[in-house]
Amino acid sequence: MxxxxxxxxxxxxxxxxxxxxxxxxxxxxxxxxxxxxxxxxxxxxxxxxxxxxxxxxxxxxxxxxxxxxxxxxxxxxxxxxxxxxxxxxxRARAATAAARAYEEFAPRPGARTPPAPEPERVLDRVLVLGELARLPSAQQRVIRLAFYGDLTQTQIAARTGLPLGTVKSHMRRALQVLRQSLEARPLPAAR
CATH class of the missing domain: 1.10.1740.10 (RNA polymerase sigma factor, region 2, helix turn helix motif)
Structure with missing residues (x-):
């Protein structure tokens, strides 16, 4: 040998x-x-x-x-x-998306707009939206209606025709998955 x-x-x-x-x-x-x-x-x-x-x-x-x-x-x-x-x-895609989102929110000359969000917040938003897109469609819909539509769980149940208990279950499961996946995913470092 x-x-x-x-x-x-x-x-x-x-x-x-x-x-x-x-x-x-x-x-x-x-x-x-x-x-x-x-x-x-x-x-x-x-x-x-x-x-x-x-x-x-x-x-x-x-x-x-x-x-x-x-x-x-x-x-x-x-x-x-x-x-x-x-x-x-x-990482490059996330940075590009964050830059585009940042430019979208940047104040226009002469316009009365709230201050632009910090780049880190824009990147956080991109990551959250990416994780949200991975959820099953029913959970995605409930989360979007709650956070982007500013609806209560009762209003979501009425709008979607889902039982209130189902809406609550979808919300709880979706938030658990989002929390776990975002905690496990470190913020990408720009290079």
Missing amino acids: DDEQRIAAGFAAGDEHCMEDVYLRWRPLVHSLARRSLGDDREAEDVTQQVFLAAWRGRGGFRPGPGGLGAWLTGITRHKVADALEARTR
């Missing part, structure tokens, strides 16, 4: 010393691939850490084959780079 096979076998078995060897041996390759794909050293370093963390957690799925551990790590790197590029795109 050569050195690479010994390291791969130890890694798959959960030997932490072999994990250190894997990191030292393949970190330059992983970082280089990430850096070339992302064009940003800091993002490449984050992806490199994610790759080795994912490899360690998923080591039970490693099967020696052509290319060995290096090929397996390269595959994980490709997936993590794709995730990073997708996250970058989401």
Whole structure:
């Protein structure tokens, strides 16, 4: 058994010393691939850490084959780079939407309008609207009528023809989902 096979076998078995060897041996390759794909050293370093963390957690799925551990790590790197590029795109879209919304609310010269909301509030609004769009349509409708239509639950029941208990259930479930998803989602950092 050569050195690479010994390291791969130890890694798959959960030997932490072999994990250190894997990191030292393949970190330059992983970082280089990430850096070339992302064009940003800091993002490449984050992806490199994610790759080795994912490899360690998923080591039970490693099967020696052509290319060995290096090929397996390269595959994980490709997936993590794709995730990073997708996250970058989401951040850019959110920032663009926030900028558009901010411009929409910016005061016009000579117009008597309330002061424009701060960019952070506009971005919060964009995130809330995005999460709201993920709700089932009945819950979305109840939330929109309550918050944008300024209707009480009784008024919503009368307008939609839904029983009051159903309106209350939709409202409660929707607010729980929104709270959980917004708490779990960090505010995107502008780059």
